[in-house]
Amino acid sequence: MTKMAFNLVNESIYYDSFKAIDSLTLNIQKGEKVALLGKSGSGKSTLLKRMFELQKDSSSYIPQELGLVNNLSVFHNVYISKLDTNSFFYNIRNFIYPCKTQVSGISNILKELLLEDKLFTKSLNLSGGQRQRVAIARAMYGQNEILLADEPVSALDEFLSKRVIEKLNSSFETVVCTMHNVDLAIENFDRVIGLKDGEVLVDKASSALTSEDRNRLYYATK
Numbered sequence: 001m002t003k004m005a006f007n008l009v010n011e012s013i014y015y016d017s018f019k020a021i022d023s024l025t026l027n028i029q030k031g032e033k034v035a036l037l038g039k040s041g042s043g044k045s046t047l048l049k050r051m052f053e054l055q056k057d058s059s060s061y062i063p064q065e066l067g068l069v070n071n072l073s074v075f076h077n078v079y080i081s082k083l084d085t086n087s088f089f090y091n092i093r094n095f096i097y098p099c100k101t102q103v104s105g106i107s108n109i110l111k112e113l114l115l116e117d118k119l120f121t122k123s124l125n126l127s128g129g130q131r132q133r134v135a136i137a138r139a140m141y142g143q144n145e146i147l148l149a150d151e152p153v154s155a156l157d158e159f160l161s162k163r164v165i166e167k168l169n170s171s172f173e174t175v176v177c178t179m180h181n182v183d184l185a186i187e188n189f190d191r192v193i194g195l196k197d198g199e200v201l202v203d204k205a206s207s208a209l210t211s212e213d214r215n216r217l218y219y220a221t222k
């Protein structure tokens, strides 16, 4: 059995003629918890999407846009992650009259995310941070090996951000998570990968990230 979750070799990704990811080589082992850093436009989302394409069957992906169905309840938005694994009739039944097992399974996850009181609230009527936690609950309920999360805590306060990241790291074997909060990344992830202009500028244990690394990632022009 391979221990490799991702093995990208000399990967370039273009939007028309613009090169967003530039000859990038990167290995991520199963079991690693990785924070993907870099300033806005550095290529984090592009790389994460590519990773999802490469491991679709074993990954849960939380995009920045979240992809919630506004007219459906929190329960249904979370249940969606199981559509592929359950039968057609079981799915229809749960859409019309949710069964106890599903309600209790989903409630338990919502409890962990401090959102259980919104179980049957329409997603349309939630705050930004609550919507973000619905997308997180959906990923957790899907129970895949790998989590690819694009700024999953950007709308959460400090307390919730920490709690949610801890839950995600314990729910998935391998995690790759883009972040803007460098301190939160260092505290909660083993490894940080920093992108700049589509290239890997920093790749090290998070405990080894220096202020010079930060400066090169976020401020220095060259």
Ligand SMILES: Nc1ncnc2c1ncn2[C@@H]1O[C@H](COP(=O)(O)OP(=O)(O)OP(=O)(O)O)[C@@H](O)[C@H]1O
Residues within 6 Å of the ligand: 015, 018, 020, 038, 039, 040, 041, 042, 043, 044, 045, 046, 047
């Ligand atoms: N659909 C697209 N068409 C053209 N260019 C794009 C498209 N999506 C992204 N880009 C460009 O690719 C580069 C990388 O974008 P990407 O979204 O991967 O960055 P990011 O690091 O995730 O940024 P952010 O932190 O703001 O989410 C940017 O220069 C962006 O303008």
